[in-house]
């Protein structure tokens with residue numbers, strides 16, 4: 327169940343569900359990999375998630391051996407831990423968090439669902455867990471097109487704000503951020519809505535030819551990264567721009583971006 331991850335912010339990860347009902351059409355990298363390796367046959371297969379029913383038993387076996395090596399566990403790389411309106415997944419994720427936190431292991435989460443109130447209970451869940459949501463659209467019209475079964479944006483943000491107001495660490499992934507030929511929007515509208523978070527991670531839209539067909543896409547991503555980095559600097563928000571999302575050679579004055587942490591965050 328627990329496996330080593332290659333990212334710097336959480337050295338272990340787990341995926342307790344096969345598939346994801348959100349059915350993102352960017353497309354979803356996890357779905358593409360599962361299709362390539364024959365684990366699933368179709369998009370429909372992918373959007374009918376199957377829980378790993380013995381997850382907690384596996385954790386009970388693995389944690390005594392691994393807990394001294396784990397700093398944080400990431401949930402999840404290939405599914406969503408708070409799948410919108412899938413109570414079975416939510417309940418299992420809460421049990422996993424409780425189990426990890428009992429052993430004083432912190433978790434870093436990312437979701438396109440709605441975080442429940444229960445997470446504010448410090449007697450059960452570690453206050454150093456980090457709760458993240460993905461927000462790449464300013465409007466639910468676009469969200470419905472590319473994240474059809476995920477939670478509406480306002481619900482995601484409201485739930486994250488509730489965790490922030492309870493003193494918990496929150497972050498937003500702005501990846502995959504679309505080029506204007508995919509979605510025309512003002513990035514500042516998104517930034518204004520998420521200005522309360524502790525960290526913003528920005529990354530470009532991948533695995534879709536439309537991005538590189540946009541004539542000035544390199545300049546576009548440079549200016550979007552600059553917008554995010556300046557916003558974060560003004561508000562003292564930690565900022566990560568994913569490597570490969572910008573081209574430093576094309577930026578005439580890149581002092582701000584040089585100060586920003588360029589990272590393979592996700």
Ligand code: SF4
Nearest residue numbers: 346348349350354405
């Ligand atoms: S929420 Fe994540 S795992 Fe689920 S379909 Fe979307 S991109 Fe894939």
